[in-house]
Amino acid sequence: MPVNCSSPRQRAEREAATQELLRARVVAVDNDERQQLLEKVVELNLEVARGIARRFRGRGAEDDDLEQVACLGLMKAATNYRPETGVPFIGYAVPTIRGEVKRYFRDCSWTVRIPRRLQELQGRIARVLPLLVQELGREPTPMEIADRLGVDCSEVREADAARGCFNVLSLDRPVGAGDGDLLLADTVADDEDPHLSRIDTIDQLGPLISALAPRDQRILELAFVENWRQADIGADLGISQMQVSRLLTRILAGLRQRLEPIDIAA
Incomplete structure (x- = not known):
């Protein structure tokens, strides 16, 4: 295996x-x-x-x-x-x-417990700080950072005071020699890469598709791998285009339902 x-x-x-x-x-x-x-x-x-x-x-x-x-x-x-x-x-x-x-x-990864909102705000500050430095030609003030992020200045000061609590690499750390002013924060996406979720979904779909009836697998293959029109799929299977449309709707709805997160923990 x-x-x-x-x-x-x-x-x-x-x-x-x-x-x-x-x-x-x-x-x-x-x-x-x-x-x-x-x-x-x-x-x-x-x-x-x-x-x-x-x-x-x-x-x-x-x-x-x-x-x-x-x-x-x-x-x-x-x-x-x-x-x-x-x-x-x-x-x-x-x-x-x-x-x-x-x-x-x-x-x-936090050696000192601080509110999650401050953890997230520190990340936002780290991402916007290089842009402000470039625009202003100097270090921005807490008020200027707060204005850019749309938060209170007191929150920016609070987040700045909590810097250093994270025990892994700082987002303000230069990536390395030869990268100019590129910071670690510049290389980290704001959100999880949607392509990663797509890979996970494909991994989960494999067993579900294998469990489908042969005709349903054939319909999916022709529709999404071969890119056939529904009318051509119907001709291949000896059914109408309307029947193909209804079958596709049923098959996809079943797959979506099986893919929804389900809490099956003890």
Whole structure:
């Protein structure tokens, strides 16, 4: 069973093997056996956790720490997952692992506890500060920063007073030699890259599509891989264009419903 899955078929095989191990764990009565099955699930899906950790690199945390947190998230997902819900394991594990990594950045990397709003404001200040310096030709005052961000000056002063509480790399740190005035903040996106979410969705869709009826799989392939018109799909299947439209609506609605985050933790 491949653990580094690069094709929909391999991902479907990994999902099937994972489900088999988890079902066996449900009925196992020996604690040692249950633990061994859990470890096999984690080992089988380890690359999923590592892949998520890689997507959060370059944001100030050590790579090893990110991978460890992601693996703990995978262990949590494998422990709490319930096969009887019908939700694919990958569909439960990915948001669980990603949530653990985000919580690590939000909670675990601060040596002194400060309000989350100040954590977020520090990031906003770090992003806008180079622009203001360039525009003004000098360091901006707290009032000028506050005006640009649309916040009270007192909040800017409060956030500035809390600087240094973050125990990883500062957003004000230069990226490196040869990069001019480029700061770490300039290289970190304001929001999570939407392409990363797309990759996660594709990973989750594999087992769902494999479980569809052959005709439904054929319709999806012709519509979204071959880019056929609905009329041509209908001619190929011997049905009308209207029937194809209704079938596509039903298939996509079912996939969306299965992809919605569902809390199946114990």
